[in-house]
Amino acid sequence: MLGKYQHLILYPIHPNALDHYRKSVYPSGAKSDPSDAALILEFLCKHPERLRVFHPDTAETRTLQLLVEARREAVDDKTRYLNRLTSQLKMFFPQLLDWFSTVDTVVVGRLLQKWPTLEILQAAPANEVADLLNEQRIPESRITVLQQFIEKAIPAVRDKAVLESSVLIVRRIVGQLAALREAITEHDRKIADLTRSHPDYHLFSSLPGAGPVMVPRLIAAFGTQRDRYTTAAAMQCYAGIAPVVESSGKQKWVHWRWACPKFLRQTFHEWAWLSTRQSGWAKSFYDKQPERNKTHHAAIRALAFKWVRILFRCWKDSVPYDATRYAAALQRQDLKKPEEIHWKNVAGFVKLAVVSS
Numbered sequence: 001m002l003g004k005y006q007h008l009i010l011y012p013i014h015p016n017a018l019d020h021y022r023k024s025v026y027p028s029g030a031k032s033d034p035s036d037a038a039l040i041l042e043f044l045c046k047h048p049e050r051l052r053v054f055h056p057d058t059a060e061t062r063t064l065q066l067l068v069e070a071r072r073e074a075v076d077d078k079t080r081y082l083n084r085l086t087s088q089l090k091m092f093f094p095q096l097l098d099w100f101s102t103v104d105t106v107v108v109g110r111l112l113q114k115w116p117t118l119e120i121l122q123a124a125p126a127n128e129v130a131d132l133l134n135e136q137r138i139p140e141s142r143i144t145v146l147q148q149f150i151e152k153a154i155p156a157v158r159d160k161a162v163l164e165s166s167v168l169i170v171r172r173i174v175g176q177l178a179a180l181r182e183a184i185t186e187h188d189r190k191i192a193d194l195t196r197s198h199p200d201y202h203l204f205s206s207l208p209g210a211g212p213v214m215v216p217r218l219i220a221a222f223g224t225q226r227d228r229y230t231t232a233a234a235m236q237c238y239a240g241i242a243p244v245v246e247s248s249g250k251q252k253w254v255h256w257r258w259a260c261p262k263f264l265r266q267t268f269h270e271w272a273w274l275s276t277r278q279s280g281w282a283k284s285f286y287d288k289q290p291e292r293n294k295t296h297h298a299a300i301r302a303l304a305f306k307w308v309r310i311l312f313r314c315w316k317d318s319v320p321y322d323a324t325r326y327a328a329a330l331q332r333q334d335l336k337k338p339e340e341i342h343w344k345n346v347a348g349f350v351k352l353a354v355v356s357s
Helices: 015-025 033-046 059-092 095-099 106-114 118-123 126-135 140-152 160-196 214-222 232-239 262-275 280-292 296-317 323-336
Strands: 244-248 251-255 339-346 349-356
Touching (some): 015 033, 059 095, 095 140, 118 140, 160 214, 214 262, 214 296, 232 262, 232 296, 280 296
Antiparallel strands (some): 244 251
């Protein structure tokens, strides 16, 4: 709301920063809105070096950022409703789950809207069922098999209370899924238009594993303000990819970062996993992580940590990713590694061995 006033200079203050600052001033835990406002002003006046002026990105980039997050939210909602539909069908119409590999199809939704129970479906004329399946481009051989399954099937339950309530619930869920599919398609269309016209599209589309879903998410993750992040480490910490190190005396604790944009971390995590399918060095790096006792997700975060450094340099220089150039850089780095000579136990004997550090 304050952003519409051009004469105002805005300094965002993280709620956790204010919370800890309040506790340092008022250890008792006392708080109120007027005192919090005074503490915010005091924090800004006494510690301006720890705050940055808010400079919003371009309207196109911010629109893309909001849309990709909204799309993911819609996809999560669809998954939630699909799980509910599957659970409800197991109660009164489990045969449908065997006849179709997934319930996330238009044909399943139309069948349930028109013939919501097995008994109603069996009583329907065979030609009407075949016509509906034909409209969804189901092969004739498949339609014949489905009609045989429908004829021989036995209802799971005949309880009137279960059937009547399940029909209403399923029809509601099917309608919600149809609306979500339409919304996701509309989101995809708008996101695709904004992505193709974005000035950094050529940069992020060159990344391995970055398709029509991940490219706009990566563009939204970095934005267009090249001075927002001064180092790759700043981006790694903000995205939650870099771990947090806590040490006290001789004790040291390394854990993952809790306070970070979850969607942003999820973006790098998912893309790092997809990159292993198209990038040779990424697949090799991931395969070596179990040797270091890392789980799947820990290995993906380690790969994402490495990818962010590479992508940060490409983003800063506005240069697309070049796999051959990076492979040559890795080879030069291996040649520069010094060799160490140390004693090694082999079959009960001690001998000198040369290894790369």
